[in-house]
């Protein structure tokens with residue numbers, strides 16, 4: 210069944226939590242090192258992620274054998290449930306800046322407590338660590354953050370703290386830590 214996909218997603222969560230946890234411990238945020246992204250294990254986040262992972266695995270297989278069995282309609286449905294689970298995740302977890310935004314006609318942003326801004330940065334560092342590996346992940350995180358800077362719509366006070374944290378990261382990268 211989808212056991213393989215469930216395992217793939219679970220091992221991704223463990224790996225992600227490990228890398229993010231290291232950064233959070235470094236920042237002295239021990240409680241968040243434990244709680245980070247735990248909601249991904251709840252059914253309405255876990256199941257859509259597993260189904261999406263499974264569909265991606267099958268698609269890769271079908272492309273290899275040139276079968277392309279997955280109907281795009283079905284894939285659209287799977288993708289939409291996956292995106293909904295992302296939205297639910299962002300509104301459950303305060304380390305996502307989307308949590309601090311209200312889009313009700315006008316987009317209103319609220320100040321994000323510093324510990325969650327730090328968790329957000331740790332989240333990005335952890336993601337890059339898993340993709341890039343040990344040597345360049347801090348630099349890569351800074352580069353990616355600069356790339357999407359304009360689309361990061363945070364409260365101005367939070368953005369100041371965020372920029373300060375990015376400067377500290379640049380310093381860390383410069384020191385090759």
Ligand SMILES: [Zn+2]
Nearest residue numbers: 246298302305
């Ligand atoms: Zn998260």
